Amino acid sequence: MTWHLTSDVETFAATAGTFLSDLANPASNALYPRPGYRPIEDRAVVEFSP
Incomplete structure (x- = not known):
């Protein structure tokens, strides 16, 4: 997954991912x-249940 994000950032000349x-x-x-x-x-993800 990290490779795909890095590749997309480079391909589309994005400045952030x-x-x-x-x-x-x-x-x-x-x-x-x-x-x-x-x-x-x-x-942090905090979930409350009733």
Whole structure:
């Protein structure tokens, strides 16, 4: 998936691309800086049930 996003950003001369990753997975997160991705912000999803 990272390869596809990177390819699309380059193909369409975009200046940005966004994807979400699991912060609990350090193995995959270690790969993202290699093509130049950098973290911008952390988010949390909170769900409430009745």
